[in-house]
Amino acid sequence: MDKIKRERWKRKFGEWFSENIENAGIIDIRYPIKGTYVWLPYGFKLRKHLIDLLRRLHNETGHEETLFPLLIPEQEFMKEAKHVKGFENEVYWVTHGGIEELNVKLAIRPTSETAIYPMFALWIRSHKDMPLKIYQVVNVFRYETKSTKPLIRLREITTFKEAHTAHATKEDAEKQVKEAISIYKKFFDELGIPYIISKRPEWDKFPGAEYTTAFDTIMPDGKSLQIATVHNLAQNFSKTFEIKFEDVNGEQNYAYQTCYGISDRAIASHLALHGDDLGLCLSPEVAPFQIVVVPILYEGKEEAVNAHLKKVLKILENFRIHIDDRNETPGSKFYYWEKKGVPLRIEIGPKDAEANAVTVAIRSNGKKEQVKLEALSLHLKNTILEIKNTLRERAWSFLSEMTSSALSLEEAEKILKRKGGIIKTSWCGKKECAEKIENELNVRLLGINEEERKKGKCIACGEETESVLNIAKAY
C-alpha cells in the first residue's frame, strides 16, 4: 500500500496550498482585511520553532537581537532617494492620531533600514564599535496591489527577520555577506528547503543596495519563490544617515553596511515542498508536535493500555509530543493528524501492551512497524534524523528535476510549457536582452548564478558569454 501520492499536490498546487494550510490549522484566511491572516495555535507553534531556529543561527554567529519601533517619521523614511522610490507605492501611512491630524506623517515599516540607521549613527563612533551585528523579528507591511496569497504575498508580513550590520572596511562587509549566505544555507538545510542562489540584476536589486543576492526555491507548480535576500549596502545608507566613524588611522569614514532578510515565505515553502496528497508533512525540526500518541482503547482492555501508556510517556519525555485522547475513532484521529503533518504517530493498543511495544507510523512514507519499548528511544531519535534527511533529499531532487538548461528562447519556452521550473541559460548582461527574455518568455530574471561559469551564447542576441543566468516564472 503506497499511501504517499503527490499528484494533486503538483497538479493543483494553488488549491492544495490554500486548503491544507487551513485544514491543518496553520492560519485562518477569513480576517476582514485582504492580505492579512490569523495565526492559529497549531500554526503559531510551527512558526515559533522556525523563529527559534533562526534566532539560534543568528545568536551563535554574534548577532544580537533588538527591537525597533514600527513607525518611521516621514523625514527619516524619505532620506534615501532610491530607497524611497523602491517603496513609495507600497508604504502604509499613518496620518491621524485620534481625531487629530498628525504634524508628521508616519510610515509603517515596510523594512527597517530607515528606522535603524539613525540609531546606528548614534551608536557608532569608532572602528572599535564595529562590527555591529543586530537583528529583529517583526511584522512589516506592504500595500500589495497584486493579488495576495497566504504566507506568500501579504500586506502584513507577520514574520520578518531582518539583520543589519555595519563594518569598518569594505572587505568586512563582503565577509558579512558570505556569513549571511552561510547562515541562510544552514537554515534552509535544517528545514529541508532546497534553493538556488542568484545575484539579482541591477534593476531588480534592493532599493539602495550595491548588489543583492537572493535565494529562490521552486514551488510544486513550477513557479519560483524568493525566500531570502542578502544585500551589500556599501556606503549608500551610511552616507545618507551620517554613520561615520574614526578608522584605525584616526580618519573619519562612512561605515560599510549589509542587511539580509527572511520572511513568512520560509514557512510557506516548508509547508509547500514537503506536502503530499494527504496534506502537510512537517519536518521534526519545527513540527509543533514531533509525535502524536494515540491510545487505542477496547472495552475491558483500558487498564492495560493506560498502564502501558504511562510507561511509554516516560520514554517520550525528550520529544515534543501530543496525546490524542479525544473520544473519536482511531481512524479519524489518524486522518486528522496526517493532514496536520505530524512526523510520527505512536499507536498504543492492547496488542502493543501485551508485546511491551508500540506501533510507530511515519507520516512521510506511510510505513508502520512495531517497536519494543527497550529500543524505542533510540529508534525514535534515528527515525527523526532519517525523516529530516529524507524530506530534504526529496525536496532537493524535486528542485533538480525542475532545473533545466536551455540554449535558445524556443527551447526555454518549451521547457516552461512542459514543466516550468528554473532554467539556466546564457545572457550577455545587457538590459535590452534581459527585456527581450522577460517579454518573450514571460519570466523573471532571477539573476546570475555565481556558482557556475559556462561558455555559451546570449539567448537574446547571440553574444558570447560565460555567465549563467537563472530564469523562472516567479511568484
Added chain:
Amino acid sequence: MDKIKRERWKRKFGEWFSENIENAGIIDIRYPIKGTYVWLPYGFKLRKHLIDLLRRLHNETGHEETLFPLLIPEQEFMKEAKHVKGFENEVYWVTHGGIEELNVKLAIRPTSETAIYPMFALWIRSHKDMPLKIYQVVNVFRYETKSTKPLIRLREITTFKEAHTAHATKEDAEKQVKEAISIYKKFFDELGIPYIISKRPEWDKFPGAEYTTAFDTIMPDGKSLQIATVHNLAQNFSKTFEIKFEDVNGEQNYAYQTCYGISDRAIASHLALHGDDLGLCLSPEVAPFQIVVVPILYEGKEEAVNAHLKKVLKILENFRIHIDDRNETPGSKFYYWEKKGVPLRIEIGPKDAEANAVTVAIRSNGKKEQVKLEALSLHLKNTILEIKNTLRERAWSFLSEMTSSALSLEEAEKILKRKGGIIKTSWCGKKECAEKIENELNVRLLGINEEERKKGKCIACGEETESVLNIAKAY
C-alpha cells in the same frame, strides 16, 4: 561596608529611572518619535525571559498562543459603541497605501477585541467549542497626549500580552476572571513585584467591560502604577460581534467573555522596584545573565587562572552566564555589571585558583564570599532562590510601608504629602463623593479593595459603609 543605599532611588526616582534604564542598556530613548523606544540587546533578553514566563503561565492553564493582524478595519473597530468612545481619542489611523487613499480606514490596534471577536464569531458554534482561551503577545498603539515615559506611558506599547476567552455560562466567565487573577499573582510573585488588587469604579472600567479588576503597584516615588487588568466582558461584545452558540439545551445564546492584559509596565516595575543607588538589580528569574564571570589575571598567573576558569565553567553549565574577558580593570567591570543588575558575580583570581574556589558576590546585598568548587553548584542554586525571595520580600515590605489608612480627607492629605503611596479609606460608592475625593486630594480612585471589608464612614459624605477604597496619586 554597606554598599546598598536606596536614597537617590527614592528621592529622585524619575531621574534614577531614566538614567538607569539607559545606562544599563535596556532601551535607547533617542528614537525620533515621542513615546517610542528601541530595545537594546540586554533589555531585549530581559524582556524575552519575562515574556517566556508569561507564556509558560498561560500555556500551563490551557491558553493557546495565536497572532492576529495589527490593523483593524474601521467598521469593525466602530461596532462596539462604548469601546469606540473609550479609544476614539487615542487610535492611530492608517489612511493611505502608497499614494492612494484607502477605501476603508484602518485602525492600528490599541488592543485587539475588535480584531479577535469577529473571528470568535466564526469559530464558536456550540458550547462544545468553549471554553476558548487564547492569547497573543504583540505591540499596541495609543496616541498619548500626556507626557510619555519609557516603559510606562508609551505610544508604541511593544509588549502587550492580551488574553481573550469565551465561555458558555456566566459562571464559567466568573471562574475565568479568578484564574486570570491567579495567573497574574503568580507572574508578579515570580518577578517579586508587589501589588494591590482593586475593582475599578464604574466610570474607570475598560470600555465595553461589565467590570474591571486591576493590579496596581507603588513606585519608589510613592505614585501608583497600574500593571495588569482583568475584565469581565459579560455578553457586551458577543452581542455586538454576534458570537452565538447552541447551548446544552439546544438553544442559541451569546457567549460570555473575559479578557486580561499585561504590558511593558511589568518590566518597568521590575526594574523600578528592585533597584538601588548603584543601578538596576534584577531577579535571577528574568535576568539576561544570572551570573557574570570575571577572570582576574595577574601577569605570570594567567595559566593557572585560565585552567581554573575552565573547571568553573563546567559547573556553571546550567546557569545563564556571561564571561567578561574584556581588557579592562576588574574594578571597572564590577561597576559595569552592578549598574546592569546582574544578580551574581563570580571572580576568579590566582588566590581562588590556589584554593580551588571562586569568590561569589551578590548584587542585591553587596556580600562577597569565597566558595569551594565542590560546594559551588548547590551554593549558587540556593543563593539564586534566596535572592529571588529577598527581592520579593523587600519589595512587599516597601509596598506595606507605603500603604496607609485614613479616616478623613485631612488625614489622607497629610499622608499623601508626607509619603504618598496607597491609602485605604471608606467610600459610600456615590459618584459625587468620588469626585470630591479626586478633586480635593488630586488622587485616582483605584477602586474597591475586594479582599477587605471594614466598617467606616465615607470620607466625602460621612455615610456608613463597609467598602474599603484604595486611592493613590497615580501614574
